[in-house]
Amino acid sequence: MQETEKFCIYAKNLSFVFHAENTQPLKDLSLEVQSGETIALLGANGSGKSTLAKLLTGLLEPTSGELNVLGCDLCTPEGRHEVRGEVGIVFQYPDEQMVATTVEREIAFGPENLRIESSEIRRRVDHYLAHFHLDRYKNQSPVNLSGGEKQRLALASVLAMEPKILIMDEVTALLDPRGRELVMASIKELKGKTTMLLITQKPEEAMIADRLTVLREGALHDLGNPADAFQNQALMQKYNIQPPLVFNLLHAASRAANLPENN
Numbered sequence: 041m042q043e044t045e046k047f048c049i050y051a052k053n054l055s056f057v058f059h060a061e062n063t064q065p066l067k068d069l070s071l072e073v074q075s076g077e078t079i080a081l082l083g084a085n086g087s088g089k090s091t092l093a094k095l096l097t098g099l100l101e102p103t104s105g106e107l108n109v110l111g112c113d114l115c116t117p118e119g120r121h122e123v124r125g126e127v128g129i130v131f132q133y134p135d136e137q138m139v140a141t142t143v144e145r146e147i148a149f150g151p152e153n154l155r156i157e158s159s160e161i162r163r164r165v166d167h168y169l170a171h172f173h174l175d176r177y178k179n180q181s182p183v184n185l186s187g188g189e190k191q192r193l194a195l196a197s198v199l200a201m202e203p204k205i206l207i208m209d210e211v212t213a214l215l216d217p218r219g220r221e222l223v224m225a226s227i228k229e230l231k232g233k234t235t236m237l238l239i240t241q242k243p244e245e246a247m248i249a250d251r252l253t254v255l256r257e258g259a260l261h262d263l264g265n266p267a268d269a270f271q272n273q274a275l276m277q278k279y280n281i282q283p284p285l286v287f288n289l290l291h292a293a294s295r296a297a298n299l300p301e302n303n
């Protein structure tokens with residue numbers, strides 16, 4: 041079996057250069073993701089996380105290397121076109137995504153473009169309006185929503201398309217604790233059914249993933265299972281990651297009890 045058939049995302053020696061500014065966020069990056077996996081992606085500001093997300097969605101053209109998503113070769117214009125409806129992306133700033141005149145129409149927009157049957161669109165719209173607590177705004181313009189409400193709407197609109205791959209690019213940055221809970225509940229619900237890439241600056245959110253990865257100096261490093269990685273202090277220091285508070289408490293407790301540490 042070929043690599044591109046085994047993995048729903050396959051990147052090899054992938055590089056990307058912004059020619060106008062002569063910056064190269066990604067250099068010889070490799071990534072292999074199996075169908076149904078949830079991958080968390082950490083990395084400093086400017087490390088290239090959003091650039092990678094845009095490449096995976098076909099919004100940017102790779103400069104060199106291989107990139108195959110769901111069997112589509114994203115180094116070709118045809119492949120980038122073909123993959124569009126299959127990969128859903130929610131950005132850090134939801135304003136970039138609003139297209140419709142009402143909240144309800146906004147959620148229906150994607151499924152309508154995919155020519156889904158109208159009763160199924162109705163079901164999805166009602167489900168996501170309720171799930172993201174947007175019912176009472178359904179006839180309002182998305183423009184009037186608060187930042188966090190817009191982010192919930194952006195998520196509802198992308199989930200309503202039921203994409204095969206879902207990329208969330210720091211989607212919880214604008215959300216309050218309740219909004220974050222709703223998003224994490226959706227991720228839990230989709231886990232195993234949809235392939236997900238969760239880009240986050242919050243290591244505690246990465247705990248939900250099957251694998252933790254970090255983008256540094258243009259390359260992607262696979263740190264394995266998040267709970268194991270966060271317990272490994274040497275690894276955390278190497279990649280300059282602050283593990284969730286609970287792991288620091290565990291280390292402090294094991295030091296106090298003079299137990300051997302797992303690093």
Ligand SMILES: Nc1ncnc2c1ncn2[C@@H]1O[C@H](COP(=O)(O)OP(=O)(O)OP(=O)(O)O)[C@@H](O)[C@H]1O
Nearest residue numbers: 058061063065083084085086087088089090091092
């Ligand atoms: N349209 C663009 N034109 C030129 N350079 C860009 C463009 N977009 C991003 N860059 C540069 O590419 C690099 C990677 O940016 P990117 O937005 O992918 O980083 P990021 O990891 O998502 O950062 P953040 O955590 O701040 O969201 C940065 O140095 C950035 O300045």
Ligand SMILES: [Mg+2]
Nearest residue numbers: 089090132209
């Ligand atoms: Mg970004």
